Amino acid sequence: MKLALPSAIKPVVGPFSALQKKWLVFWHTLNVAQRCYFSATVLCLLAIFNELPEDSSLYLGASILALVAMTREFWPRFIHLWESLPGKAVILLFYAFIANYALAQAAGMVNDITGVNADHLPYSHNFSMLLSVPTWFVTTSILLLILLQLIQPVYLFVLMLLRPFGLHKWWHSPDYQYPVTTGLVRFFFGLFLLYQMAVFISSTGMSRGVNSFLRHIVEGFTGQSIQLNIAMQDDADNAHKYTEIDAVAGSAVDDTEQAKLAEQQAEQQAELNELKVQLSAFEQNADKYERHLQNALTYFIYEYESDSxxxxxxxxxxxxxxxxxxxxxxxxxxxxxxxxxxxxxxxxxxxxxxxxxxxx
Incomplete structure (x- = not known):
């Protein structure tokens, strides 16, 4: 026996039922990656509205969901590239290039500890290589992610140009819904993950060797030295500079403009001090990370490589x-x-x- 709903409840149930049906239809039109993107977006919006810190669990959950979605989308394309002979050659050449620098860094670490050539300690050299490879591979994966995200707007623009001609099937399967919106969300989360991973490797100190290598590469192509002069200036030099600015301002502007100039100088000094603190923290974390690697390598040399x-x-x-x-x-x-x-x-x-x- 069916129970009839009261007339006062029927107008309320009707809109919710229609909204639920629309939601289910929308959800089933999305694939697995798009559902992960949508869930990550909801988590980010909740974290932003609640003004949560960057290390909150909501941001962590959004990062994991976005990473799963990107892996789901790009892994089949990577496999397709790997199955072709030119693609396999490019991938192997790239990772051989990275492995060569990791091998050289591992040899240098053994030499710094023992004072002799790493050729005399083959097992320790291999162990040092295993310790160095994750740093290089994670950092280079970040660089690849940057390149993909830089290409993403061009891809979306070309997709929008080809769509009126019915050529979007070249890029997506016919059942792929909301390609442009998904591309924009993917671009946002690519930058979001890039920021999270950059903060992680900088805070843990994993990026010192790779950053030095990249700086020398850029300097070699540009012919200009890359230095953080603003962060390395001496406090006495800053004080002297501000004194000269105050002297010039005192002769050219009134008291109100001098007050504004002093306030701007105070803000710049505060930003400079904050930057110095962050750089000092990154250097300390890098030293701590290298010290952990050296301790593990030294223990391996003494316990396993050497003879009694x-x-x-x-x-x-x-x-x-x-x-x-x-x-x-x-x-x-x-x-x-x-x-x-x-x-x-x-x-x-x-x-x-x-x-x-x-x-x-």
Whole structure:
């Protein structure tokens, strides 16, 4: 037996039912990536309206959803490019280029710790390579994301030009809805993810080596040195500059304009101090990150690469790595928290050679 709804409720239920049907029709016309974009947009709007900080869970959820959506959209195209011979060559060439710089950075890290060439420590060199590769691959992926987002407006413009001619099927399947709106949302979230990832790698200190490499590349193409002079100016120089400006302003403008100029100078000084604090924090995080890598690599060298027994005479309590027939690298573990290690190159004194170096 069906119960009849009261007449007062029917006008209320009707609009909500129609709105629900429209919502379901709209939701089912979207694919998985578009649903992720829509959900991420809702989370961002909620975070903005509630004035939440940048590290809130809503922004994190929006970043994850946007990343899932981009992966869903671009991964099939990447696979299609990989299946072609020219595409495979381009991808392998790009990552071989990146891996070569990561290999050189890994060798430099081993040399900084031990003081000898990394060729004498192949296993430690490989381990250092594994520690360096994620930094380079994550940073270069960010650069690729930048390039894709820079191309995105051109893509949308061409799509809008071709749409009246019925050529949009070249770009999307016939059942793909709202391509232009989706492109704009994708462009926004691309910049949003770019900002989030840039803040992450800068705050963790992962970007020092790659930033130095990119700066030298840009300087090589432009012929100009890239320096943050505004952040590196001395406080005394700033004070001298402001004093000169005040002297000139005092002779040319009235008291009101001098007050405005002083206020602008105070704001600029505050911004300069804030920039110095941020740069100092980034440098400290970079130092901390490199120190963690060096500690892990040093522990690996001492525990796994070095030997406790050898044909050469070994100082009690030390471990060694034979460099050649006449030299060895002696590693001494110094007590402390964290433990420190001392690396010294010494002559190899064995049963056949090196007795002239024996202390008398």
């Amino acid at each position: 027994r050898s044909r050469c005479e070994i100082t009690p309590g030390t471990r060694i790595i034979e460099l050649n027939d006449y030299e060895l690298l002696e590693i001494t573990k110094l007590e402390g928290d964290p433990a420190r290690y001392e690396f010294v190159v010494k002559p190899c004194i064995s049963a056949a050679i090196g007795h002239q170096f024996r202390s008398r």
